[in-house]
């Protein structure tokens with residue numbers, strides 16, 4: 001997860017923003033060429049028999065989707081809103097529709113979308129979907145999302161399965177689901193879906209999970225006399241924000257997958273649907289320092305914007321990594337620790353606490369890296385009615401051409 005290659009381009013974009021606007025800088029800057037290089041690298045490492053979808057919940061800005069589209073098999077949506085947006089922004093691209101609490105109107109929308117596969121999260125949803133498909137006279141491909149614990153699976157800060165959660169079916173509900181499906185010719189069971197956790201940074205542990213998913217599906221096929229084509233092993237590949245080099249080791253994981261698939265002569269295809277690991281590295285949130293002050297012995301830098309644009313630091317409970325883009329003013333503080341805050345009238349508006357700073361002055365910019373996923377779109381954007389950040393997409397050519 002190396003973001004330093006983007007820094008000169010981000011710096012140049014910030015310089016352009018300074019010239020264009022009379023106001024202090026506040027912007028998201030996305031390096032689309034870096035995004036393209038990253039997704040191509042991910043794709044190239046993935047062995048034959050594996051599919052790569054992008055979970056749009058991480059960041060569904062149109063240029064991000066356009067950049068990814070040539071290199072992914074499709075997109076995953078987790079709401080009717082995302083489904084509608086993806087249909088408009090990426091017409092014709094295969095879609096997956098998952099998530100709990102789907103409305104009837106959302107199920108109808110998915111059924112109306114050619115090439116959309118539904119991830120069924122409960123028995124109740126299965127019956128509703130079957131009734132709607134019958135009423136509309138259409139057929140649907142479905143996956144059953146399973147919440148099955150895997151011995152030794154470990155845990156992360158964000159667990160969706162292997163314990164009580166609102167996601168997926170317990171194995172105890174599977175016989176009833178399969179029995180129901182025998183009476184629902186309008187629904188085709190294409191596969192099983194697993195997403196037990198996000199923030200998984202251990203490639204070996206994730207490989208063990210994938211092996212367990214394949215074993216489980218093998219066992220279910222034998223036990224129930226069914227045949228499916230695909231196992232969706234979810235997303236959740238983790239990013240270490242403090243030490244990006246210790247993020248999920250994709251190459252190691254893909255090597256392991258290659259061995260796993262060759263050992264098993266697996267007839268099943270494997271599908272992945274990561275979000276964060278795909279887009280996090282391409283985004284930067286840039287804030288211009290407005291004021292530097294001392295309070296009860298500690299320095300604070302107050303910068304334009306805040307957690308209403310960039311909720312990632314409080315959401316993760318961490319000090320977000322950043323670099324200082326020095327402006328032209330003489331430093332006000334040097335070789336000291338500074339807390340970096342936004343403009344909100346709450347002491348919670350902190351992006352990084354007591355950070356070592358070599359030199360800082362008003363007019364300098366703080367460029368927060370790893371801001372391309374679960375950042376702007378998870379933020380409480382209307383709080384205090386501050387204006388939105390500028391959105392800058394750096395791109396050296398049409399999607400598919402940058403190297």
Ligand SMILES: Cc1ncc(COP(=O)(O)O)c(C=O)c1O
Nearest residue numbers: 055195198235236237274275276
């Ligand atoms: C079902 C499902 N798939 C994929 C993802 C994407 O996860 P990540 O962004 O951690 O890769 C999520 C995240 O919540 C999810 O719930």
